[in-house]
Amino acid sequence: MLVAATGVGAGDLLTASLGGSTVGVSILWAAVVGSVLKAFLNEGIARWQLATGTTVLEGWARFGAGLRYVFFIYLLGWSFFTGGALISACGAAGDALLPLSSEAETSRRIWGVVHSLIGLGLVWYGGFRLFEKLMAACTALMFVAVLFTAVGAGPDWGAAARGLVLPSLPTGGTAWVLGLLGGVGGTVTLLSYGYWIREKGREGSKWLKTCQADLAVGYALTGMFGMGMVLIGSTLSLQGNGLKVANLLAQRLGEVMGPAGYWLFLLGFWGAVFTSLLGVWEGIPYLFADFLRIHGKQPAPQVDLRNTRAWRLYLVALALVPLPMLWAPLQRAQLAYAVVGALFMPLLAATLLVMNNRRAWVGALRNNWLINAALVATLLLFVVVGANEALEAIRKLQGP
Template sequence: MKNEIEVKNGGQPGQTYKGPSTIKEKLSNVGPGLAVAATGVGTADMITAIVLGTSFGMTFVWAIIVGSVLKYFLNEGVGRWYLATGKTILEGWRSLGRWATGYFSTYSIIWGFVYGAAAASTCGMAMEAMFPIMPIWGWAIVHSVIGFLLVFTGRYLLFEKIMTALIAIMFITIIGTALLFLPSLGEFAGGFVPKVPEGSFMMALGLIGGVGGTITMASYGYWLKEKNWQGSRWISTMRTDSKVAYTVTAIFTMASLIIGAKFLFGTGITISGDQGLVTLAQMLGDEFGAPLRWLFLIAFWSAAFSSLLGVWNGVPYLFADFIRILKARKNKAYEAKAVEETDPAYRFYLAWLSFPPLLLLFFGKPVQLIIIYGALGALFMPFLAISLVVLLNSKKVAAEYRNKWVANSVLIGCVIMFVFLAITHLMETF
């Protein structure tokens, strides 16, 4: 088995493979981080950046950079935990106590049910704006089923190729749109100086906290495993993978800010919700012609569908791992069992994301369920940040791979920011 892994990773039988060493080799292996970033950068980030650009111009360039740096350290922490210990993030949470996996199990069931409907309907909204041959709910069902079928095949490399293609589409279309509105060098440079105009503090924190961050960050270790990245020799490559991912994230979000700042700033027009992106696409079409309307709608759709597909593939790993850990209490054989896309628990949760939530498209979203979903969701990112601070400073990780002062400082900063956002969200909810 050892030799088999060495050969897959580029080594020869009987030799210890040290992992990619040159920047070219590392870049050629980039993939899992892009899947995380594409999943995390959804329409919500587009809307937040466009709204901030519309209201405050190029003021919040600095917030996008800060948000991308923070998410890099979170993502890198998840990857480093897996590669340095060989344990999944669920096993790490389990070591913190049963409360941690108990929280996750409750969160994942409720979150999956509500998110499944939201993600599918967002895809449907984008597609209906381009091809109004079916209502939004019809397109939502189509996207949910396609996502299910693509992931059900259990072929990670196919998933990664599709996600890479969606990222390319997102990048080309949103950058192509933003190129029409490039700010001057002075305007852009001014945005690097941290400023928080009156009335913008919570929006700025929302942008920092939202740039490329979702529950799928916790799926990163499973995607590394699917790529056969195993052991500390892959940590350097994993860091390159994460840096590329969050550089792309920053550029994409920056392009959205530019569109808001240069096209809508000072007009008094407000954009909100996914429907606001459809409205903005129409405005771009009226001003610059139908091709630009299509370009922006394609960017909207690719952001929505990449988020759906990433969640459909990534979060079932977490649920299946949770079931594996429960079984391991009674049968030690499950402790060494790897989670795979063909596991019954994986496919159960994939189906849970894909089909039951579609009922919400017809019957509306129950108020109490939405309140619980919002409360649990607000707590997930601080939960992830706190757990990484604890785990990556513990003796479970070899001394050379534990957090250094920079990582600790950034992660503690993440904890403070996410706890503040969570408290604010919970106060507004209740």
């Protein structure tokens, strides 16, 4: 549940809906394949931690300090831009549900600040158990809203079945396929899973089957969310980009399904973006705190990361530092950062291939041929996706 809720955000839902509107349901298969590949990546994270008792960050330390420090710098930038994007998305979702001002931008900013501070309070004071319950409730809302809306929108079910079982690359659909394959299921947030299973007390190889079942459910939900948004988009004529598309989607669905379609979609959209914000506020501080623990050479069993000053400091920073993005136009900075951000998924796939194939490191939990094949496919895919995103960002940066 936590993986699915954190990994599905506004960008994924809007990409899927715009893709469905542009090229139709022929790209449904990409939502499924993208979810499966992300599941193998996350399984690799769990496999490493259960086999070694150490986090992926500690595993990267075996390649030398350089890799760890590069990731740390990347994490700081990723946190700022992702935090800002999530706050803006929550602001847009809140404004769509209940405008607080006659000026949309003012309402969006107020709601963005409110969501960020509420998320900070819930994560700081609520503890991991409350976090689990909140995420489960919001995920259920998101799941029901998106799937009911998809069914109510009345897509072409015959074409949808063909798009699911007969993979094809429609004319002009390459970018949308790559967007679905690469976007669905999260990026850096995958690393949070290792810390969450530790919070659940899962240690040792006996828990691998449980984690595999865990991830199968989580990414099945992720795939269904992606497919649902493609189906919704396929019934509508959409143009534009960014969060304005969410309002346009709701209006179009209101025309097709009546008020129920309008409000159902807006509730589902809010559930998607708020769970992403909560998941990042809860999960990413672990990475910062773990980096400092490793740097200080403190043994993991002696440090409860969630109760460290570093964890709480980074949580506060996530909630407050990106707030200026509600006012400042940072499009070019975000585009430039996309060039660097495109490197993360290939890095994770490549290092897991090395780490989880060394019997001296992981023992009996060494990868089998199927997992290796999936990781190689994931590595190749994300090299292509990353190159595509980087080139697109460079083209936009060079534009007027």
